[in-house]
Amino acid sequence: MSRSIHFSLVSQPIDIPSLAAGLADPGAGAVVTFDGRVRNHNAGEAVSHLEYQAYPALAVSTGQRILEEESARHRLLGVQAVHRTGPLAIGDVAVWVGVASAHRGPAFDAARAIMERLKYELPIWKKETYADGRSEWVGPDNQSPETGRVRDVIPEWPAELLEIWISDGNDFRGRHEQGRLEHPIRSITEIDCVAGMGLRGDRYFGYKPDFKGQVTFFDAAAVAAVRERFSMPELSGSVFRRNLIVRGIDLGAWVGKRFRFQGIDFEASEECKPCYWMDQVVAPGAEEFLKANFRGGLRARILSSGLLSTNRA
Amino acid sequence: MNLTICYFGLLAERRGLAEEKINCSASHPAGVYAELDAHHRLGLAISAIRAAVNDEFVSLEHPLAENDTLAFLPPMSGG
Numbered sequence: 001m002s003r004s005i006h007f008s009l010v011s012q013p014i015d016i017p018s019l020a021a022g023l024a025d026p027g028a029g030a031v032v033t034f035d036g037r038v039r040n041h042n043a044g045e046a047v048s049h050l051e052y053q054a055y056p057a058l059a060v061s062t063g064q065r066i067l068e069e070e071s072a073r074h075r076l077l078g079v080q081a082v083h084r085t086g087p088l089a090i091g092d093v094a095v096w097v098g099v100a101s102a103h104r105g106p107a108f109d110a111a112r113a114i115m116e117r118l119k120y121e122l123p124i125w126k127k128e129t130y131a132d133g134r135s136e137w138v139g140p141d142n143q144s145p146e147t148g149r150v151r152d153v154i155p156e157w158p159a160e161l162l163e164i165w166i167s168d169g170n171d172f173r174g175r176h177e178q179g180r181l182e183h184p185i186r187s188i189t190e191i192d193c194v195a196g197m198g199l200r201g202d203r204y205f206g207y208k209p210d211f212k213g214q215v216t217f218f219d220a221a222a223v224a225a226v227r228e229r230f231s232m233p234e235l236s237g238s239v240f241r242r243n244l245i246v247r248g249i250d251l252g253a254w255v256g257k258r259f260r261f262q263g264i265d266f267e268a269s270e271e272c273k274p275c276y277w278m279d280q281v282v283a284p285g286a287e288e289f290l291k292a293n294f295r296g297g298l299r300a301r302i303l304s305s306g307l308l309s310t311n312r313a
Numbered sequence: 314m315n316l317t318i319c320y321f322g323l324l325a326e327r328r329g330l331a332e333e334k335i336n337c338s339a340s341h342p343a344g345v346y347a348e349l350d351a352h353h354r355l356g357l358a359i360s361a362i363r364a365a366v367n368d369e370f371v372s373l374e375h376p377l378a379e380n381d382t383l384a385f386l387p388p389m390s391g392g
Contacts, residue, residue: 036392052391055321055384057368059391083391095392115392123365124391125322137323138390190372263360263373306363307372 004078005071007063009054011086014096025077028100030107034115036095038088042138046131052094054085055123066117069197073206074110076101081114083124109209113196120195121305157261159249161310162220163237164191166202185238193264195305199243212269213299218242219251222295230283239281240290242272242297244308252294258303262312265303272297314338314377316345319384324362327355342366342383343373349385361388 004022016035023031040047063081071079078100088094097114101107129135167185192200198214199205207214218240227235237245246261254268274290290296315336325331328349339345342364349355364371365384377383 053322053325054391055319055365055386058365058370058384061368062370119392120389122391123321123363123386123389125387126390127322137326137387139388190375192370260360307370309372309374311372311374 004080005064005067005076006079007060007067007081009056009059009063009083009085011084014082014084014093016093016096019080019082019096020098022080023078023098023100025100027102028077029102030104031098031100032104032107032111033098034096034111035093036115038090038092038094040090042128045128047090047128048131049087049089049129051087051127051129052083052085053125053127054083056085058123059083062122063118066114066121069194069206070110070114070117071099073197074099074101074106074113076106076110079110079114081118083118083122085124113209117195154258154260154265157246157249157259159246159261161244161246161262161308161312163245164188164308164310165238165241165243165245166191166199167241168201168203185241187238189311190307190309191243192307193302193305195302198302202243210301212301213272214302215244215266215300216242216272216297217244217246217249217251217300218272218297219249219295220245220247222290222293222297225295226282226286226289229289230286232283235282240278240297251298254298262306262308264306264308266300267303268298268300270299272299314340314379316377316380317382318345318349319382321384321386322390323387324355324357324385328353340377341374342371342377342385345377345383346373346385355385357387362386 020033038050067079067081076099081097083095095118097111099107099110126138127135128138165185165187194200197206204213223237227233255270258267271294274287274296276287278286278290317334319332320328337345337348339348343359346359363386364373366375366381
């Protein structure tokens, strides 16, 4: 596993040779490095120079966490990244990422994933000064079509979040005829949604790239319907092993669409089809009952990072 | 409740300072932002902002405690 995982902020030019040397590893068949440089134009404007402001404590802890998560996900041998702060000139390296891996596939994938996450999760802000002397704080370019995150056309869900359930293990999936594992599922009031990864702490966090079920939504009306149909008024919302129990939204209408919920952007992928385990954990007939009327819930990818809360007014 | 407020990027520029101590009646970041926006015309929608308390991300409904340091973060633009 990773021997060297390090993120830092620097106010001086990035020392690329010494960072690259830190990635040396006899088991590394691939080292990918990327430098993001200050370009002389942006959105049709001639840029003369720019300045980065950071929230240092939070930027360092966030950057370090991104590297640790991506390192584990891609099984890297080493990873280093640095972001500049303060004034920079055209051509300066603003951000540098280097990864070492046994093979080139994970090395390229990890370098790209880390860069994308650094751009929209690090609390760092860029102020551009243009050739004509004006200057402006820049909006995040992770909202560009290149990364598919065009925030302003995404409709907001008029829904309420009632319950959040996460589990650090997987009880059902791929467990055919092996019996159920007893991974505890727990209820929390706030959850950290990480773009492209999932719910921090959940069993599907970083499960695989572009995973369709980074998060699952379940309608409170379906919980109520199951309780009534099977005369189980006390049945917990946890038995369905879906993450987010919501009220006030027709989940079936959102397959394939993007939506915003509590300021976080999601893309619904497909119905979360119930499996025969539902007959065992609820009652015989539960699987069939959940198959109707989109009661199984909705799977989605997370497009932007943020916190969801059950206390939202 | 007494709080230290930190502003970054566009918000620091609009407020004209990076940090201030305030006393306010709101008990969560969304409420505090609404008060500050009303006083200082910060101008960004709450949906565009993230909050951090004592150097960790929190939700906009996170319950605040006396003497917390609350930071308001406009949309990030690193890289």
